[in-house]
Amino acid sequence: MTATGASEGVGARGAPVSGPWWWARRRSAVLDVFLAAASTVECAFEGARFAEGAQLPELLGILLGLLAGPVLLLRRRWPVVVVLVSIAVIPAEMGGLLSTVGLYTLAASEVPRRITALLAGMTVTGTLVTTFLSLRQDVAAQEDFQPPMWLIPAMSLALGLVLTAPPVLWGLYVGARRRLVESLRERADGLERELSLLADRAEERAEWARNEERTRIAREMHDVVAHRVSLMVVHAAALQAVALKDPEKASKNAGLVGDMGRQALTELREMLGVLRTADGAAVWGAAVSDAPERLAAVASRAGATVQARSPEPSVAGAAAEPSEDGGPTGGASASAAGDTDAEGPHLAELADLVGQSRAAGMVVELTVDGVAEGEPAASDGRQYAPRVERTAYRVVQEALTNVHKHAPGARARVRLAHRDGELAVQVENGPCEGGAADAGLPSGGNGLVGMRERVTALGGVFVSGPTDSGGFRVSAVLPASHVVG
Secondary structure: OOOOOOOOOEOOOOOEOOOOOOOOOHHHHHHHHHHHHHHHHHHHHHHHHHHHHOOOOHHHHHHHHHHHHHHHHHOOOOHHHHHHHHHHOHHHOOOHHHHHHHHHHHHHOOOOHHHHHHHHHHHHHHHHHHHHHHHHHHHHHOOOOOOOOOHHHHHHHHHHHHHHHHHHHHHHHHHHHHHHHHHHHHHHHHHHHHHHHHHHHHHHHHHHHHHHHHHHHHHHHHHHHHHHHHHHHHHHHHHHHHOOOOHHHHHHHHHHHHHHHHHHHHHHHHHHHHHHOHHHHHHHHHOHHHHHHHHHHHHHHHHHHHHHHOOOHHHHHHOOOOOOOOOOOOOOOHHHHHHHHHHOOOHHHHHHHHHHHHHOOOOEEEEEOOEEEOEOOOOOOOEEOHHHHHHHHHHHHHHHHHHHHHOOOOOEEEEEEEEOOEEEEEEEEOOOOOOOOOOOOOOOOOHHHHHHHHHHHOOOEEEEEEOOOOOEEEEEEEEOOOEEO
16 A cells, blocks of 8 residues: 555455455455445435535436445545545535545555544544534524534534544554554464474484484494404414414414404494494484494493403503594583593503504504603693594504505504694505515595594694605694693
8 A cells, every 4th residue: 555545456464466456355345346335325315415405406416426425446445535535525414434434444554644644634624614514504593592602513523523533443453453463474474484494404404413423423433443353354364374384473363363353343242232222222312413422432341341351462452442522422421421531542542552553563663752662752741632632543543554454564653743732643654565465455445534534523634645755644733722631
């Protein structure tokens, strides 16, 4: 609805116009036709009476009524026009229904309130003047009736207010209620759209979380199991080579293969149990992101158990190899979180990890802060956050596993550097020696990807690539802002 009273082509409730012409519904058109017919009959009758009283041709009064009454058909399209016509015929004392319905429609429409007030005031004024003149003529015709001077103006004003105020007030109420309903409907539609968007976003987040957890669990399985299985294959190849030449060494290698196999099976069984049991399913449903942390804790406990049973010192350090993020499961207490962190691998176990590779025949040199192995390393007693230490441990573990796979017989060097605010790890191997036997270890191509994901998740830097001498170098710098002790 514009300021002139013209409708914008929408229904009473904001619905698109679907009825004939400007009506939103057919029943609205039927109602307006009925009101227009009633108004035409009324105006024709009152026009004939006015013409008789004014000594005009009766046909002229009827014609005026026939022209004014049907204007009510336009009340939904041009309510201002309807009210102006009703004001114009007030002096003829006709158009009572036309004026009442027109004022109601005007007040209920979107016409500015100042225009509504102006037209209502004009209607009151016209009614007051017409009524005052009519009453004064009637009183003058009765010589024996002498009312007080204030009676005629008061009655005229009262009649004008009675004929104007109710339809205007009722129209204002209906219009306000209609706008409130439309506002609530728009708000409900907006909320529905927002809920739909939130549901879609939640589904996307859930899908992203599922994919992320699949990647994390696959990485944990790879780190925990692949290293020992690789060492088993290396020991099995060595066992095959020395079985006839050196039975004592062959027996030792067979024991190492058995111990590592039992460790790998125990850890794998425990991790799969977390995902299959009711307890693991509940944890998966309640907090999906906590599954790798539980896997880390399970792997740590399993490794500790096998380590206690194993008599070989060369594999003692390999017993405790949980995955990254050995944190508490959802709902665990702070003490449980501390226990889980304590069970994870840490920097103190690097010597044992290097010892496993040496037992498999690899020449490995370990230096810490530039100090050769065997001298006091990290004497300042620094201890990094458990997640930082686990990540550093996993990088070294995976790098040594890749040396076993891709460069059998190559010399390797592991460097650990404590710097201000960061911890640097580097594993570098030389070229593969031609006389070394290839164990035929398969490669899934996930080792470097997993190392990079772990390091970047902590905000660190990971670099890997071949060296000029024909070897390979893996470097990682981890932020060590959380230093304890």
